[in-house]
Amino acid sequence: MLTERRAQLLSLIVREYVDSALPVGSDAIVRKHELPFSSATIRNEMAHLEEEGYISHPHTSAGRVPSDQGYRYYVEALMQESDLPREVKRTIRHQFHQAGREEDEWIQLAAAVLARAVENAAVVTVPRSAESRLKRLELVGIQDNAALLVLVLHQARVKQQVLLFPEPIEQDDLTRISNRLNGAFAGHNAVEIGRSQAQMTQLEWHVANAVRAIMSASDRGGFDEAYLEGVRNVLQKPEFATSDKMLTMLDVLEHKNLTRLLPFASLPPEGITVRIGAENEEDAMREYSVVISPYGMPGGMMGAMAVVGPTRMHYPETISAVRFIAELMSEMLATHYDE
Amino acid sequence: MLTERRAQLLSLIVREYVDSALPVGSDAIVRKHELPFSSATIRNEMAHLEEEGYISHPHTSAGRVPSDQGYRYYVEALMQESDLPREVKRTIRHQFHQAGREEDEWIQLAAAVLARAVENAAVVTVPRSAESRLKRLELVGIQDNAALLVLVLHQARVKQQVLLFPEPIEQDDLTRISNRLNGAFAGHNAVEIGRSQAQMTQLEWHVANAVRAIMSASDRGGFDEAYLEGVRNVLQKPEFATSDKMLTMLDVLEHKNLTRLLPFASLPPEGITVRIGAENEEDAMREYSVVISPYGMPGGMMGAMAVVGPTRMHYPETISAVRFIAELMSEMLATHYDE
């Protein structure tokens, strides 16, 4: 536990450093906040804070910089979560109402809005339901021996795939097959479809198999698809003045890595999770902080959104922005895909 | 017209500079290629080339750098398009055959493969047919007063949208509507659908209108969706050693700008187009070169792919890579979506 004064000091250091990106010195902080102590006293306190691991020294004669532990303490005990200004909330809501009907569009919008609000990179995954159930399937011939298989799953997910047949096939036959399979499979999940494949013609079996494959791939997928926005915000920050650092960051934010690097899988089912610097399990993320929240309806469609940036991050503002937009997306999902 | 010797010299300068990114000096080039002239002679020739605008000086005592005009001459008259090595072609083909069935997957793969092959950024747009025609539509109820509208268009495009109704509606009604509309609209394009909306119930009209809107949006869209890969390749190049240059590049490659900045719209219907530096109409692209090719079947599904990088680019290799992958994609489209 920190004494009251040290806690206050730590809070000042964090806020100052987050704003300026410059190591903060004892003298500067005393002057700036007109503290009722001399810089020497502050130096003593800083020495203590450093000993206990909350701040550190880039080099002997530089000011102090918060450590991961310092940020952690700040986030947990010192900061107060600032609600987003009414104005901002209104603007954001407005943008969502203007957005089109397509789900992908919202998601990308959410990422863009979030990135802009927190001036960092934002990732929003496409929401998934825990388990997909078939609502309806459709077979449309597109070539002699090929048809387009369209699956409508619960919660308005649509999947499509081109299906090849060993021999030419008529649209009538396709319709017959889809009718039969609709009857047999409607409302079923992948496992059930896998089980009930007895008593079928070879063609039906072929289609059923494809259906099952698509559905279980979709279930297995987890958070594979995601939208990323605001890379530029991150790369503009002073910590990336050297271009090799930039490249490292770019690697981290490469689309492919993202969903792997972020701890989406091990997320608690609700609430905001903050991972600061080395708290991240992935090596590549050890210098960054992540603020994550799931969104959607527990048991229904669930996605996750995250803000990624340097550990030097405006935690209170970031947390409230993530919270607000996650709630907003949950609402939108609920009103559109309720069932 | 350049004399033979000056042309040869220009070719050497271009190739040397493309490889090294360093201004090339008279002495260096004589030694490296054991030219049967002295460096002084080469200096004279260089002075001429510069006077005529093919090369330029960063500053008085530096070597020469090709100008846009120099690259242009090189591309048109000097270089020989090197076919891709058999090995490479085989590897690429192989990757495509291993890819999944989903069109988006190929496209992203094409971008990734191209980016890797030319060590620059690559953009591949999602192919569109000039005009979409409705093949089949489907209405699936998902809520009391909402249904999912799924359109299957010619050439295996699937579009979906959630449709709200002013009042609760039964699946039976939905089916009836879709049957009637399928009968009326199958094979028609957006304009035709817009014309034949007489004699309909209000609900049918509501759905028909949505269908028309989706289809004409899709027709208007042009090359809106695109996959971008290999940004990192570009940013790694020595011309981006300073981080502000990097940021500029990032801006250029932002998803949203891309399809606007690249001259996809004004592309000839086939063949490779090369835009070098200031030949690009967009200001932001004046320091970059673009190698573009359409792909697909004229009259049918068409897309475009482009390589974007600094003007200092391996033009022959880039051009053949673009050509090869465009052909490959055309083949793949043809075999899968022929009709």
Next chain:
DNA sequence: CGTTAGCACTCTCTGGCATAGAGTGCTAAT
């Protein structure tokens, strides 16, 4: 006449060096 050797000149890059500025840690006094 084309080619070339020679040379003065220009510009960049690098390393060394001194200085200013910010900050620390320690000590002794209040």
Next chain:
DNA sequence: ATTAGCACTCTATGCCAGAGAGTGCTAACG
């Protein structure tokens, strides 16, 4: 417990000199 004072440390900046690469010009050569 707090503070003034001070020596010390480290970085950043500007300046300068020298090395290196390259140019442009001139005069000479076959």
